Amino acid sequence: MLSLRVKLTLYYLAILSAVLLFFGIALYWYLSASLVASIDDSLASYASTIERALKSGMSPGFSGEDHSGAPNEEGHIEQLRIAPEIVQVISIDNQGRITDELSSSMAHNLPIDIPDLKKIEAGKPEFKTVTLKSGEQIRLAVRRAKDPDGDYFIRVGQSLAPVQAARWRLLLVLGIAIPGALLLGSYGGLLLANEALSPVDRITRAAEQIGAGDLSERVPLPDKMDEIGRLAATFNHMIARLQAAFERQRRFTSDASHELRTPLAVMRGDIEITLRRKRTPEEYERTMTSNLEEIMRLSRLVEDLLTLARGDAGQAALRCEPMQLDKLCQEMAEYITPLVQTREQTLSYQPPAAPVMVKADAQRLKQLLLNLLDNAIKYTSHGGRITLGLKTEGQEAMLTISDTGRGIPPEDLPHLFERFFRHSRTTADKTAPGFGLGLSIVKWIVDSHGGKIEAASKVGEGTTFTVRLPLLGADQMGECR
DSSP: OOOHHHHHHHHHHHHHHHHHHHHHHHHHHHHHHHHHHHHHHHHHHHHHHHHHHHHTTOOOOOSSSOOOEEEOTTSOEEEOSSOOSEEEEEEEOTTSOEEEEEEOGGGGGSOOOHHHHHTSOBTOOEEEEEEOTTSOEEEEEEEEEEETTEEEEEEEEEEOHHHHHHHHHHHHHHHHHHHHHHHHHHHHHHHHHHHHHHHHHHHHHHHHHHHTTOTTOOOOOOSSOSHHHHHHHHHHHHHHHHHHHHHHHHHHHHHHHHHHHHHHHHHHHHHHHHHTSOOOHHHHHHHHHHHHHHHHHHHHHHHHHHHHHHHHHTOOOOOOEEEEHHHHHHHHHHHHHHHHHHTTOEEEEEOOSSOOEEEEOHHHHHHHHHHHHHHHHHTSOTTOEEEEEEEEETTEEEEEEEEOSSOOOTTTGGGTTSTTOOOOGGGOOTTOOSOSOHHHHHHHHHHHTTOEEEEEEETTTEEEEEEEEEBTTSOOOSOOO
16 A cells, blocks of 8 residues: 555656656647748748739849849849748639649649639638658648739748757657656755655554553654644644543542442441351341442442433433423422421522423423432531522523632632542531532533533632533523423
8 A cells, every 4th residue: 555655746746747748748839839930931931922023024044043032123142031942823724724834843742722722812821841752841832922923832842851850859858857847856855745744653652552551652743834744743732631631530439449448448347347256136127227328329329320321421411491490499499398498498489580491301401400409508618508599691591609708719610520529628518418429410411402610719718619501592502301
């Protein structure tokens, strides 16, 4: 299989060959036509001069082979550019018979075709090329003239041997120059191909190292950001995204394994301790209750993981229907109020001035509100305040959940929606339950509905989550269907 360098060189060579061939043919045709046209002009001028001389009663003079001149209207000799080698005057009568003929010695070798002569119009020379028995080509100009005694024809000719010699010399030059130009062009094309594809070689080597598992490898960017430079930059950006994705996947797998291992270890420890000796029914019941709690915890974890996995694979289809968002918010506020009261907190709902209609999956929006409200309750101390607000802005419904909790450090805000992320070391709280998947699910739900979610927080003052969803009838850019 030919390499790209060889293919580019062959394409370049094919185009160059076509151009040189066209140029050679055009040059050969132009030179031939120019030389013949020059001879035609000289012959026509000479025939016209002879006609004027005959009409004035002067002799055209056919005494010799060298006809380098012809008499002009004043009787002087006019030097012509090319003197004809053949000069012939033919007279014919009305019956088409030759009545008189004056010619130079070479003219006797040329046949006379009377029907062709009669076709010539007076005053317009006719040109043609004839080949003698010797193989020599002669260019002829025939002019028809009239006098009181009848029509006569002036035929002058010139050998095309010099023209043929010039053509052969041109063909020889082209036969040497064109192959030489193609040879130099192919070498130059190969150099250009090597220069153009050297950055591609660097990209290939980097890709081979990346294929071996080194995702930190990057392609050196050229000095000029041309097409190859943009390709290298795009390649580096793609590898950076792949590296980040692999790191997230590795961290996700590690965190999921850790979260699954903890409840399993608790369950195994409880069962092993219980089975070391006989226990009372109350002790067995306590062990079973503890295991049931861990099983329920594992079930929630598996359900959350399954939700995110289906969302990533595009298999979690939403059942979007027109719904009244303010009514759903009112229901969720009433649903979670008992949990708020157990922590001696306050939950207030700020309804919109008018009903807010959106096209959404009601169950997923319930899950979104429950996760955000649960987080607000979880990270707000006793006696704190939680606010659920809803209003419209332009073509969007803006949902806000605010609390007066401990807040989130600035270094944690960019990672809030990452899976299994709960807090940094500075905000670690072993008493806060959960797996760090709630906000990831919230983010997926918002994105699936074509919305946006933002978080703002100040340490010691509280946190506010803002969710924006398209109103019913607005253009939705998400995957809600």
